[in-house]
Structure formats: structure tokens, C-alpha cells
């Protein structure tokens with residue numbers, strides 16, 4: 001599978017599903033699992049990962065786990081967050097089938113179903129998902145969540161452009177603004193760089209670059225959340241507030257995260273599987289019954 005993806009989907013960044021990597025509990029004991037999870041989920045630099053991995057192997061390697069550990073190390077760029085921090089995964093680390101469509105489909109499946117029952121059940125599941133999506137779309141487009149932080153202008157603009165669920169993520173980040181500070185400001189000709197850090201922990205620093213004249217890439221941050229999740233990070237929000245900018249720049253508003261993400265899609269479905277009769281076609285049920 002890995003070789004096939006590299007061959008066919010050459011521009012795609014391939015990530016192993018973390019749910020399947022979690023089969024690690026077959027190979028590791030419960031004491032070492034938490035340390036392995038930190039290697040799996042916690043994003044640091046690749047150099048830092050290497051140091052942590054070798055320390056982990058020295059501590060937990062046994063005759064039984066040696067082969068599995070060396071196999072995991074060879075594939076580290078496919079599962080370790082440290083190597084995947086630049087990938088656009090929208091926060092997903094697993095294929096999430098178990099939480100969504102898979103569980104929805106499996107809920108009422110049983111071995112006694114006919115193929116017609118199966119098709120009807122599938123259609124019911126899809127209809128429910130579409131209804132949820134339409135409901136969320138309607139709520140997002142017909143209401144504005146209230147502002148609760150003291151950074152009302154940015155919050156209000158975020159509420160206008162982002163869907164509710166994305167807005168609430170940004171609202172949580174705005175609430176953390178008081179925990180951040182600008183450690184240093186570097187003023188350039190075209191670009192101002194703000195070195196951001198936590199007030200109580202200056203170990204981690206992130207640089208936010210602001211270019212007033214560049215509408216394509218007005219602002220970016222070295223933490224890379226915009227690249228990974230498609231939403232501006234708390235460092236960017238802090239600098240916008242610091243510069244008294246009341247609107248989130250266009251480069252930080254991806255269409256897929258905004259209220260117009262469904263633009264062009266019909267608000268209501270015009271047909272379903274039972275509506276395929278006509279135009280010289282048989283209905284799906286007729287086809288199924290003839291099998």
C-alpha cells in the first residue's frame with residue numbers, strides 16, 4: 001500500500017492511521033505505552049524525535065520487541081507527528097471510520113439482511129449524515145455566536161466568516177491571549193517579525209511574520225497551524241490584536257473552513273435512490289431484485 005501510494009499519488013503526504021498504529025499495545029507493555037503515544041502525537045523537531053526515540057528504545061527494547069521497534073523506526077516519517085507537522089491533515093490522525101460512517105453503517109447491520117435491506121439501510125445512513133450537514137450549514141449561515149472575550153472586533157469578524165465549530169476553536173485561542181506575550185520585535189523593510197512566547201515558559205518560541213503590503217501572504221506563523229489545520233493560530237490572533245487590526249486577513253480564511261464552503265452545492269437534494277426511474281433507466285430496487 002505504501003509503495004502504491006508513492007507511485008500513484010506522488011504529491012500526497014501519506015500518514016498511517018494512528019488507530020492502526022495503536023496496535024502497539026500488542027508489542028508494548030502498559031508502562032511504555034504512554035511514552036510511545038507521546039512519540040506518536042507530540043510534535044517536535046525531527047532531531048528532538050530522534051533523541052527521544054533512541055532513549056525510548058534503550059529503555060524498552062527486548063528480544064520480543066526488537067523487530068517491531070526497528071520496523072516502526074524505518075516507517076517513522078509515516079506516523080510520528082514530528083515528521084508530519086507540515087502536512088495539511090485538518091487535525092485528523094486516523095481515518096476516523098470507526099467514529100463516523102463505519103459505525104453508522106454497522107449499527108443495525110446483521111447477517112440476515114437481504115441486499116435490498118442493505119441498500120435501504122445505507123441510504124438511511126447517508127440521508128441522516130446529509131441532514132446533519134444541512135442543519136449545521138443552516139445554523140452557521142443564519143446565526144452569529146456571541147462574543148465573549150475582550151477582543152470583540154476580531155471575534156466578531158471570525159463569527160461572520162467561519163462556521164460555528166471553527167469559530168469556537170478560535171474563540172478558545174482568543175481566551176488564551178493573556179497567557180502569551182511578544183518577546184521581541186524585528187522590524188524589516190517589508191516584513192515585521194514578532195517573536196511570541198508563553199508568559200510563564202519561554203522555552204518555546206514562535207515567529208509571526210506580518211507583511212502589510214502582501215495580500216497573498218499577509219501573516220504567517222512558524223508553529224504551522226495554518227498549514228496543518230487551516231485555521232489561524234493564537235500567535236497570529238495575538239499579533240493582529242497587537243497591531244490593532246480588526247479583521248482576519250484573507251490568507252487566513254480558507255474557503256473550506258468558512259461559511260461559504262458549501263457554495264455551489266445544492267441546499268436540497270433533488271433525488272434519491274428511489275428516484276432513478278425514468279430516462280430509460282430501471283430503479284435501483286428493480287436492479288437489485290433482478291440479481
Ligand SMILES: [Zn+2]
Pocket residue numbers: 206221222223224225233234235236
Ligand atoms: Zn502560531
